[in-house]
Every structure is written in C-alpha cells, then in structure tokens.
C-alpha cells in the first residue's frame with residue numbers, strides 16, 4: 100500500500116527531529132535522494148555523467164535548499180551545474196555548499212530571463228526546487244515567466260521536481276498555472292497526497308519516495324493506493340467446498356432499449372471478476388441480448404425484493420425515461436445490500452445514502468450531482484480539484500464515491516480515500532465504465548460481508564466499501580493496460596477489458612503466496 104500525506108502531516112512528522120537539531124540531517128537525506136535520482140535519470144539517457152548539464156531553479160525556502168544541496172553533490176561528480184535564484188534570498192548553507200562545489204549562480208532578473216530559459220531548455224536535467232510544502236499559491240512574477248519561457252521552448256532533457264512540482268498543492272493536487280511539468284518527482288518522507296490526485300498527478304510524472312527517517316512520526320495517511328500485495332491479499336479465493344451461491348450473486352439492473360450494450364458489458368465485467376452468479380433484471384429485449392452474449396447470466400423476472408442476491412449493480416445504460424428500471428434501481432438502493440450505482444442511477448438517488456452504496460460518476464456526472472444538491476461546482480471545478488470534489492461528494496451524500504478519470508479517486512464519507520492510476524488512456528472508450536461497474540459489483544457480492552479480510556489489511560469496516568471499489572478500479576485499469584499491451588500498445592474496446600481481467604487476477608493472486616510483495620524499505624517507485 101502506498102500511503103500519501105498532506106504537506107502539513109509531513110511537516111508535523113519532521114517536527115520532533117527538527118526539535119532535536121536534526122533539520123540539516125533531514126535536508127541532506129532529501130538532497131542526497133534527489134541527487135541519486137538525477138544520476139539515475141541521466142544514466143538512462145546518456146553514456147557519461149561527466150559534463151552533463153544541470154539547471155536548478157531555486158526558491159527562497161527549504162525546497163530551494165534541497166535543490167542547492169542536491170546540485171552541489173552533482174557538481175562534485177563533474178556535472179556542469181547552474182542555479183537560478185528566483186527570489187531575493189536562498190537557503191544560505193545550501194548556496195554556500197553549491198558555490199564550494201563549483202556551481203554557477205545566477206539571479207533571475209528580467210534581463211537575464213531569456214538566456215536562463217534557453218540554458219534550462221537545453222540542459223540535460225532541470226531541477227524544479229522553487230516551491231515545496233511551504234508554498235502559498237503558485238509561482239509568482241519572474242519565476243512564473245521563466246517557467247512559461249522554458250515550457251514554450253523545445254526542451255532537450257528531463258525535468259525533475261524536488262518534493263513536488265512548484266505550483267501544485269501538496270494536500271489537494273490543485274495546480275496554479277504555470278507549472279513546469281515534471282518527468283519525475285522525487286518526494287521526501289512520504290508521498291504527498293497532491294501527487295496522487297489530478298491535476299497534480301498530471302504534472303508530477305513518475306513519483307519516487309525518498310525515506311528521510313520520519314516514518315515513525317507519520318500519522319494515518321490522507322490517501323492510499325493499493326499495490327500488487329494489497330490486491331493479492333484482498334482478492335477473494337473460493338473455498339474448497341464453495342458453491343455458486345456461497346461465492347456471491349450479483350443482481351444487475353442495467354441497460355435499456357436505447358443502450359442494451361451497457362447491460363451486456365456490465366455482465367461481462369461481473370463474470371470476469373469471479374462472481375458466483377449474475378442475475379439480470381431488465382426489459383425483455385435487453386434480456387434477450389444478454390442471454391445471447393453471456394449465456395452464463397440468469398435472466399430473472401419479478402421485483403428486486405423477489406431476487407436473492409448479495410449485491411446490486413444499478414444504472415449503467417439507463418436513461419431518465421426508463422421508469423421500470425429506475426424503480427428497480429431505487430428498490431435496490433433501499434435494500435440494505437451493497438450497491439454500485441452508475442450512470443443513469445445517479446440522477447435518481449435519494450438525498451441521503453450510506454457507505455455501502457458506491458456511486459461511480461465521471462467528472463461530468465459528479466458536477467450534475469453537485470448541481471442537484473445545490474452546489475455550484477461545474478465540470479471544470481471538479482476536474483481542477485478532484486480530491487476535494489470526491490471527498491465533498493462523499494460527505495454530502497453519505498455514500499462511497501468513486502470519481503473516474505486517469506487517476507480514479509474513491510472516498511468514503513468519513514475520510515478513507517484511495518487513489519488508483521493503474522490503467523492507460525485507451526480505457527477512455529465507450530462501455531469501459533459499464534465493465535468497471537460490473538467488476539465492482541462482483542467484488543461487492545463476493546467480499547462485502549467479509550469485514551475480517553479488510554481489517555487484517557488495516558482497513559476499517561466502514562472503509563471497506565471504498566477499498567472494494569479501489570480494488571475493482573485497480574483490476575479494471577490493469578486489465579485495460581494488459582489488453583492494450585496484447586496489441587502492442589494499441590487501442591482496446593471495452594469488451595477486451597473484461598476478457599483480459601481473469602489473467603490479471605490470476606497473476607496478481609500468485610503474489611500473495613510468493614512473498615515478493617513485501618514492502619521495500621528503499622525508495623519506492625510509483626506507477
């Protein structure tokens with residue numbers, strides 16, 4: 100599990116060590132980790148380190164100090180290093196160390212800006228060490244102009260962000276333009292939550308966590324991400340004497356005359372995700388198509404209450420005029436069973452829900468939900484602050500809310516939040532969300548009542564709905580990636596995601612026995 104923290108949490112964890120006079124030690128550890136990562140990047144791009152050019156953009160605080168110390172280590176290894184001081188001060192000891200190591204220092208003035216921008220654009224590595232966790236707002240004045248000028252040019256090398264890309268909010272991932280997009284972010288002491296939520300994640304590139312010895316002081320994380328080991332541990336496995344009912348039955352209320360395919364794709368997602376049985380309830384013409392496409396599905400009649408299941412999936416491919424389906428969806432939501440409520444069910448929700456109801460909007464659907472609740476957040480506002488939006492939606496509705504996107508966030512109403520980014524942009528294809536709803540529904544049916552499975556993984560009973568949704572998201576994303584890799588990185592259709600899922604499940608489950616997943620105490624790369 101990757102744990103991510105707010106900037107405030109990390110700073111508070113540093114406090115006892117700072118009070119013990121270890122501030123310099125922390126900074127040296129951070130700077131050393133940053134320099135090591137830069138060397139690693141350079142080695143993957145060129146044969147020799149000697150003579151490589153590094154430009155570090157330096158702010159006035161400790162983030163700039165980290166950058167200066169890191170650059171001094173690089174200068175000592177024979178690299179051509181330039182520090183651009185963006186403010187009227189710089190970390191004094193870091194600056195002295197940099198100058199001692201032979202680095203060149205420039206102050207950023209209006210006159211010097213074009214030349215420095217050209218130098219940065221041509222450098223093998225640019226280190227962005229302007230703002231860190233102490234930032235208030237985005238880049239100002241000259242620093243903003245410099246970043247715009249660098250971004251406008253054809254860059255030669257890589258950008259490495261020190262702790263976080265300057266302009267990205269460490270707590271929320273909200274970003275104030277301009278931000279220099281990083282290829283790699285080297286973050287200290289623990290991942291910052293803002294690096295694992297869009298738009299922060301858009302700017303962060305790959306994320307590398309450098310431990311600096313504050314782990315024992317860190318509180319409960321603000322955000323978590325399931326990795327292989329967690330997925331392996333949380334996935335259900337049928338008992339030797341399992342039968343289809345004990346493995347979990349998912350009831351599916353999806354599809355309509357207009358969108359019959361959504362029902363098929365939701366059922367295919369569910370079948371691929373290990374459920375004992377899928378029961379389908381819907382219009383006869385859709386049921387006919389479901390039977391033809393997925394003969395494993397049992398098409399039922401009768402009301403929701405008359406069909407015995409362990410979880411419901413409602414809403415995929417349903418519109419506002421599908422009154423009979425909407426009535427079924429409302430009954431399922433009121434049933435006390437776990438429910439995944441997707442697409443067409445979202446506008447038909449009661450005002451107050453419970454965490455075992457998992458809503459799966461994309462940004463546009465979440466904006467519509469907010470508008471119905473009397474909040475003015477439009478799609479742009481949701482996309483500009485996904486973490487705040489998903490948490491707000493969960494608090495307001497009382498449900499578990501999953502916000503779909505390149506990074507998918509899941510939040511329980513009382514704070515447990517997951518971030519998954521396992522997929523590929525090829526997942527943005529019609530029907531992909533229907534498959535996801537099917538996968539999550541299947542997992543709700545199989546594991547929803549198994550509180551112990553989650554508590555063993557440190558997840559509270561009320562947080563397990565979010566964990567199940569995150570688990571489904573991880574499988575769906577990985578299956579999409581595998582399906583695309585199977586066609587050499589080419590496009591995929593939604594059905595392929597379902598087809599690829601069982602093998603992903605099998606591969607990741609094997610890890611739970613091998614011990615290969617044990618937490619690495621060294622720097623951990625995130626996907």
Ligand SMILES: NC(=O)C1=CN([C@@H]2O[C@H](COP(=O)(O)OP(=O)(O)OC[C@H]3O[C@@H](n4cnc5c(N)ncnc54)[C@H](O)[C@@H]3O)[C@@H](O)[C@H]2O)[C@@H](O)CC1
Pocket residue numbers: 110113117122125126127129130158159160161162163165186229230231232233234235236237238239261262287311
């Ligand atoms: N506390 C510690 O001991 C450690 C801190 N570390 C580094 O220190 C950083 C935090 O350092 P600071 O608290 O000094 O904060 P920052 O370096 O993020 O920035 C604060 C400084 O920038 C100025 N500033 C704030 N907002 C600004 C804006 N929008 N435009 C221009 N200037 C602005 C402030 O006046 C202040 O001087 C972390 O991100 C990390 O890189 C690491 O070295 C690990 C140890």
Ligand SMILES: Nc1ncnc2c1ncn2[C@@H]1O[C@H](COP(=O)(O)OP(=O)(O)O)[C@@H](O)[C@H]1O
Pocket residue numbers: 461503504505506507522523524525526527528529530531532533534535575
């Ligand atoms: N750029 C992207 N990168 C990775 N995954 C994405 C991206 N865009 C969308 N997705 C994923 O694809 C799925 C799309 O779902 P949705 O928007 O409901 O599509 P549909 O309604 O067509 O089924 C979600 O799981 C979402 O997280």
Ligand SMILES: [K+]
Pocket residue numbers: 162227228229230231260261262263264265
């Ligand atoms: K930075």
